[in-house]
Amino acid sequence: MRREIGVAVIGTGFMGKAHALAYRAVPNAFPNSLRPRMVAVADVNEADAQQAAEHFGFERATADWRTLLDDPSVQVVSITTPCSLHREMALAAIAAGKHVHCEKPIAPSAADAFEMMKAAEAAKVVTQVGYNYIKNPVLKLAREMIASGELGEITSFRGVHAEDYLADPEIPYGWRVDPQNGAGALAEIGNHIVGMSRFLLGTVTQVNAQLETVNKTRPVAPGSSERREVKVDDIARLMVTFERGCSGSIEANWAATGRKMQLEFEVYGTKGALCFSQERFNELQYFKAGGDPRTSGFTRIEAGPVHPPYENFTVAGGHQLGFNDLKTIEMAEFIAAIEHGTPTFPDFREAWEIQRIVDAAIRSSTQGQRITL
Secondary structure: OOEEEEEEEOOOOOOHHHHHHHHHHHHHHHHOOOEEEEEEOOOHHHHHHHHHHHOOOOOOOOOHHHHHHHOOOOOOOEEEEEEEHHHHHHEEEEEEEEEEEEEEOOOOOEEEEEEEEHHHHHOOOOEEOOOHHHHHHHHHHHHHHHOOOOOOOOOEEEEEEOOOOOOOOOOEEEEEEHHHOOHHHHHHHHHHHHHHHHHHOOEEEEEEEEOOOOEEEEOOOOOOOOEEOOOOOEEEEEEEOOOOOOHHHHHHHHOOOOOOEEEEEEEEEEOEEEEEEHHHOOOOEEEEEOOOOOOOOEEEEEOOOOOOOHHHHOOOOOOOOHHHHHOOOOOOHHHHHHHOOOOOOOOOHHHHHHEEEEEEHHHHHHHOOOOEO
C-alpha cells in the first residue's frame, strides 16, 4: 500500500486553495511520491474551513489552527495566511515537530525570518517557501545555461514584477497595505523577482532603492468617505550588484494599470542573452552571439518533455503547463525532501536571504544611500 504523509493547511484563500489542489495532484503527477493525506484545514472563519474541507477532501475543519499542531497524524503544515501571522504559526509548528511550507514573503522582516530559519534548522524539520514560479522547467534550463557559461560572462540583469490589482485608489485599505506585513509591492510581488534574480545569478551584495507610494490614502471600507493613510510602497525600484560582478535593475509595481502578470527578466552576457515572461511561461527566448548576421536574432525555446518534470503533466511541447502545475512541482519536491532527507529549495534560509534584500531596499530608500549587505 502506498505510504502517506499527513497534511494540514492554514488559510482558505487563493493560496490555501492552490496548496490543497497541489497536494491532491502530487500522487497523480508524481506516482513514486508519498501520498499527501488531507488531514485538516483551518481558517478563522469556520464556515470557510468547513467548505474547504468538503471541497478538497480534508478529514476535518477547524477555526483554531493550534489544534492542528497537537494532531500526531499531521506531519506537514502549510501556512497560507497574511504575512504578519507567519512567524507565530511557523514557530509553533516547528516546536511541534512539523515540517513547514510557508507562503512568501516568509515574514515582515529579516529579523523574523532569521528567527524562523534558526528554529527550523535546530529542530531539523524540512521547510519550503512558496516561490513557485522558479519551479518552471524553462527557468531551471535558464539557470543551467547561465551556470554552464553558454551566455559567457554575465554583464547585466533586468527584472520586473508588475500587476494592477491595487492600481485603483478606491480599493479599500486591507492587509496587503498594512505595515505589519512589511513592505508593500516590494514584499508582496517584488519578492518573486528578487528571489528569481538570486535563483539565476546568485548573491546580491549591494542595493540602492527608491520606494514610492502613489495611492497615499484608501477608503476604510467599500464606498466609505473615510480614508486611511497608506504607509507602504506601491512601486519599488532597485539597482543591485551581484557578487559575481554584474549589476541589475529590479522593479516591483502593484499599481501598473493594465498589467495582470508582468513577471519578466532579461539576462545579458558576452556570448548570449535570455529573456522570459511569465505571461508566456512555457517559452524562453535565447540569443546566441556570433552567428550569421543574416539570420541573427532571438530564438524561442518551447517547454517540452525534454525539460523535466514537464513530462509528468503532458506528453508533448505546445500542450503547456499552468500555474497550478508549478505549485504541484513545488509540493512534490517538498514531500520528496521530507521522504528522502534531501535539501529543498527555496527553504527558510533562502527566504531569509531574499528578505535581507527587501529590508536593505527599505533602508536604502529611507536613508537615500546605497546599502551593502
